[in-house]
Amino acid sequence: MAKRTAQDIRRRNRFDALRCVFAAPGPVSRQDIAETTGLSFATAANLATELLEAGVLREAGREESKGGRPRARLAVNAERGALIGIDVAETSVQVELFDLALSVLHSLRLPLRGADVRPEEVVGTIVAGVEQLVVASGTRPESVLGAGVSVPGLVEREGGVSVFSPYWSWRDVPLRALLAEQLTMPLYLDNPLKAATVAEMWFGAGREVDDLVVVTLRAGVGAGIAVDGALYRGASNSAGEWGHTCLIRDGRECRCGRRGCVEAYVSTRGVVRTLREVAPDSPLLDADEATVVGAVARASAAGDPVAAETVARTARHLGMAAADLLNLFNPQALVLGGWVADRLGEPLLEQAREVIAAHALPATLQALTLRLSAVRGNPVALGAATFALEGFLDDRETFGTVAAGRRAARAARERTS
Amino acid sequence: MAKRTAQDIRRRNRFDALRCVFAAPGPVSRQDIAETTGLSFATAANLATELLEAGVLREAGREESKGGRPRARLAVNAERGALIGIDVAETSVQVELFDLALSVLHSLRLPLRGADVRPEEVVGTIVAGVEQLVVASGTRPESVLGAGVSVPGLVEREGGVSVFSPYWSWRDVPLRALLAEQLTMPLYLDNPLKAATVAEMWFGAGREVDDLVVVTLRAGVGAGIAVDGALYRGASNSAGEWGHTCLIRDGRECRCGRRGCVEAYVSTRGVVRTLREVAPDSPLLDADEATVVGAVARASAAGDPVAAETVARTARHLGMAAADLLNLFNPQALVLGGWVADRLGEPLLEQAREVIAAHALPATLQALTLRLSAVRGNPVALGAATFALEGFLDDRETFGTVAAGRRAARAARERTS
Structure with a gap:
């Protein structure tokens, strides 16, 4: 039986309270947090106070309440610190710097060279990227609260180990330990499916629903699941x-x-293979795979029948596979993201919708909203930074116990007096 | 955002505390409950007291503790009341009466006649079965704490509605309301996949692991998922x-x-179709489908090559399908249950294990235990009764608030004084 400690429950409540602030269109009151999360007013108020004392929230004006004293309105304190999100992909590393409101401040992409990239090269590229970004943005290194790193494949998260890579001959690479030799901020390792899903939970469809499946279609294909x-x-x-x-x-x-x-059908490479089946001599094929997918989207939109057939077959494959996935998970929302979904966009979504409607069970369909990801920018880098935010929210020094909260409050009073 | 109230957390803790008592080989102390569930000693002790006051637990001796006063040992109070579990299948209804320790006291099976059974017949059969059972066992009707009813297909649980039946032309049948016209105990409706999984969670593999997939192979095929x-x-x-x-x-x-x-390959009917493919003239085919599956198992064990090939093909189909299912859920355990798994048993399991090992991902396999269900008797009826137990544990009259607990305690003191 898994142990669910009071600490776990407090952490979950803290996440929910902050997700509620992020999801709101403007500042919220403690009462709003209680109503959105279902927590008691006392619990919501305590969480808000704790987040205020840690500097994660700030007061943002007051609203009149009926008959009572004005309620404080709360917002995320974007300037509390910076977070870094890193997306290690097959041929490049994207490093992004965010404020605490998860707005991108700076971003850069560094290439990875060769077919079987070694861990040392990835580590060197990440470290160089982080250092460039911190210098370029004028960020004080000590204000970086954490960095999340997404690497493809299977990741052992607690230990920070890349267990298996689909691209490179890595086995049990202790990536976090290697990075920690050169980087001082807390580091959080996971894979792109998990990162994209966490981004969706905090900043996309997950703001409205709690059960969702996030399908990512890029060089690799997979599903992230929120329950x-x-x-x-x-x-x-x-x-x-x-x-x-x-x-x-x-x-x-x-x-x-x-x-x-x-994956052989709906990844970047899968779409290229479908195009090759439809028209082996298509001039669209003369480019790297990612470029071909973009060209197919544009040509299809312009009425090219070969490109349109490629999109239609991709939608059929995607719809057939997604119908079975949806019958298993019965989620409130299916979100399509990643390069293939971003490029092929609405035409892919609408044709896949028809196939899903023909193949999924009525109960599955009735509960389901199907959409493209509305998360802007690179959801994997954003999700990686969100892991760092979650790590910071889980930091026992800052949020350990009620006693620690009281100590922080006292320290804050002493600083201002 | 789903609301998780303090009430939800209390309910979940109450379930966990009682599951821990059920799972233990003998009586447990409050300290044991705290250690197994991960709850604080104070919380575990409060839960134990609440369950004692409600009569769900009873004191069962004392154990010496190091230096302190002897600790009370607690066990399920089997005589607190009765629970009924009902498994509505395609051709019969099984009705079972349990004590509060979920031991079967009495069981009976009543046939359903005809191809498109009407809701009224099912309702009449259930009511007759419950009445016979209560009379035959000498149970006081008011001591029945609840009845769980499993019906195949899609069930709207809160409303107690059978939305869709795979066997009969039922649409949105308000089964609970129809039953409530004739039965006075609280009624809980769900389907066999969910019932079999809940039985496994309380009394099978779920006593050791928290993430499991329960595959049920009978006339219908499906998976129950515990997360x-x-x-x-x-x-x-x-x-x-x-x-x-x-x-x-x-x-x-x-x-x-x-x-x-x-389902067309690994249900009861699927096995019969496989046998027909292997040997269209097999004399084993001259029986109803459930009987054929049993005959295949016996013939295969006796060395009949046609039957052995039928089991092998079934295992191949099951293994291929299960590998994909396991890659998606990455559970700690996969449990095979239902008529087909019960009859074909270890040979099916071992051959499916090889196929799964060849097709599932290493990370999936490493985490996985694969086994036949060890739940004795009819897990669907047991699971249905467990829904009634969960419903009783969720009863606000008995477990509503701390205040209610105090009232119950006072009432208990007054009764005994």
């Missing part, structure tokens, strides 16, 4: 490995060595 | 609809109207 407002990781943080579900028995070869996997 | 010790229902209680996942594109016709569904 009851919490990321579902499974027993070894590999839940959501949807990309290697069998879509077509004895179908296309997949880079995993099996045949007919979902 | 972090709680049943995962999805947005409209239809999560786990695995039976209609596409296993083989354009494969066998399924009764759902689609082709190639998992």
Whole structure:
């Protein structure tokens, strides 16, 4: 039986209170937090006070309340500190600096060279990126509250280890330990599916619903799952490995060595292969894979039948696979994100919707909202930074106990007096 | 954002405390409850007191503690009341009477006649079964704390409505309301997948792990999912609809109207169809479907090559489908239950294990225990009775507030004085 301590419950409540502030269009009152989260007013007020004392929230005016004294309105204190989000992809590393309101302050992309990139190169690239970003933005290094790092494949999160990489011959690389030799801020490791899902939970569809599936279509394909407002990781943080579900028995070869996997059809490479099936001599094929997907989208929009057929087949594959996924999870929302979904956009969504409608069960469909991700920018980097925010909110020094809260309050009073 | 109230947390803690008592080999102390659940000693002690006052637990001796006063040991008070579990299947209704320790006291099975059974017949059969059972066991009707009813298909749980039946032309049948016209105990409606999973959580693999997938193979096929010790229902209680996942594109016709569904291969009927493919003239085919599956198991064990090939093909289908399911959920345990798994048993399990090992991801496999259900008797009826137990534990009259607990304690003192 998993242990659910009072500490776990406090952490979850703290996350919910802050997610509620982020999701609101403007400053909120303690009463708003109580109403949105379902927590008692006393609990919501305590959480708000704790977040104010830690500087995560700030007072943002007052509203008149009926008959009582004016209620303080609260907002995220963007200037409390900075967060870094890092998206390690197959050919590049994107490093982004955020304020505490998770607005991007600075961003840069550094290339990775060669076919089998070694861990030392990735570590060197990340460290160089972080240092450039901190210098360029004039950020004081000690104000960086944490950095989240997304690496593809299977990640052992607690230990900060990249267990398996789909691109490189990495096995059990202690990435966090390697980074910690050169970076001083707290570091949080996870993979892009989990990062994109956490971004969606805090800043996308998850602001409205608590059960969602986030399908990411890029070089890799997978699903992130949120259950009851919490990321579902499974027993070894590999839940959501949807990309290697069998879509077509004895179908296309997949880079995993099996045949007919979902990923072989709806990843960046999958779309290129579909185009090649539709028109082996298409001039659109003369580019790198990511560029081809963009070209297919533009050509299809312009009425090119080959490109339109490529989008239609991709939507059919996606819809068939998604229908089964949805029957299993019965979520309130399915969100499509990643390069392929971003480029092929609404036409992919609308054609996939028809296939899903024909293949999913009525109960599944009735509960479901299907949409493209509305998270702007790079959701993986944003999600990685959100892991750092969650890590900071979980910091026992700052939020350890009620006693620690009182000590912080006393210290704050002493500083201002 | 889903609201998680203090009431929800108390309910969950109460469930966990009682699951811990059920799972222990003998009576437990308050300290044991705290250690197993991860709750503070004060919380565990309060929960124990509340359950004692409600009569759900009883004192069962004392153990010496180091230096302190002897600790009371607690056990389930089997005689506190009775629970009823009802499994409505395609051709019969099983009604079972349990004590509060969930031991079966009496059981009976009543047939359903005809192809398209009407709701009135099912209601009449359930009512007759309950009345017979109560009379035969000499149970005082007022001591029945609740009855759980499992009906196949999609169930709207809160309203107690059978939304859709896979066997009969039912649409939105208000089954609980129909039953409540004739039965006075609280009634809880859900489907067999959910019931079998709850039985597994309280009395099977779920006593050791919190993330599990329970695959039920009978006339229908589906998966029940427990996440972090709680049943995962999805947005409209239809999560786990695995039976209609596409296993083989354009494969066998399924009764759902689609082709190639998992259910068409690994349900009772699916096994019969596989036998027919292996040997269209097999004498084993001359019986009803459930009997055929039993005959295949016996013949295979006796060395019959046709039966052995039927089991092997069934294991291959099951393993392929289960590998994808496991990659998505990454559970700690996969439990196989239902008529097909019960009859084909270890040979099915061991052959499916090899297929799963060849097709699931290493991270999935490493975390996984694969086993047959160890729940004795009919897990659907047991699970239905467990829903009634959960409903009783959630009863606001008995467990509403601390104040109610105090009132109950005072009343108990007054009764004994």
